[in-house]
Amino acid sequence: MLKLADFLVLEQKDVLDRWFDLVMDTYAENTAILWKKKDDPFANPVRHKFETGMRGIVVALAGCGECPRVEVFAPMLDEIVRVRAVQDFTPSQATAFIYLLKKAVREALWEKVVEHDLYVELLALESAIDVLALFAFDIYCQCREKIAELRISQVRKQYDRLLKRANLVCDFSAEGEEP
Numbered sequence: 001m002l003k004l005a006d007f008l009v010l011e012q013k014d015v016l017d018r019w020f021d022l023v024m025d026t027y028a029e030n031t032a033i034l035w036k037k038k039d040d041p042f043a044n045p046v047r048h049k050f051e052t053g054m055r056g057i058v059v060a061l062a063g064c065g066e067c068p069r070v071e072v073f074a075p076m077l078d079e080i081v082r083v084r085a086v087q088d089f090t091p092s093q094a095t096a097f098i099y100l101l102k103k104a105v106r107e108a109l110w111e112k113v114v115e116h117d118l119y120v121e122l123l124a125l126e127s128a129i130d131v132l133a134l135f136a137f138d139i140y141c142q143c144r145e146k147i148a149e150l151r152i153s154q155v156r157k158q159y160d161r162l163l164k165r166a167n168l169v170c171d172f173s174a175e176g177e178e179p
Contacts, residue, residue, distance in 0.1 A: 005061075005121075008058060019101050021036075049083055053078070060072055068132055073135055081143060082143055
């Protein structure tokens with residue numbers, strides 16, 4: 001007898017297509033049209049990153065059992081979260097893409113769930129997706145922290161250059177001393 005994980009693998013393309021479309025719906029219409037249009041990874045690197053991460057997540061979910069492990073899913077989630085972390089999303093909007101997987105699975109596999117009485121397995125899969133959302137949020141926070149560090153570093157460098165131009169700072173590094 002087939003399990004939900006088996007159907008997830010067998011119907012992977014349908015699940016992925018639905019999930020990708022749901023995620024694209026979170027973007028402005030022009031952006032979504034652009035990212036849906038081109039399959040070339042060089043002409044459309046965002047789509048490539050999303051598809052790579054999403055495919056990996058679905059395949060790993062099918063084989064992960066009940067409790068996903070962060071070391072397995074982090075690289076795949078990172079593909080998507082990094083892109084969304086630099087965009088104009090709130091933290092909840094940036095990580096909500098993972099919850100859209102639940103909807104995509106239900107849309108693609110609901111008939112199989114009903115036909116084979118897989119409700120318990122569906123709930124377990126949805127619980128695993130909830131855990132992935134927590135992983136995604138952690139990755140998002142790390143990305144935003146890195147962005148903040150880069151901005152602070154950039155401001156410090158600009159400030160140091162301005163002070164040096166105004167001759168308000170001595171350059172101790174030329175003498176080998178620290179300020």
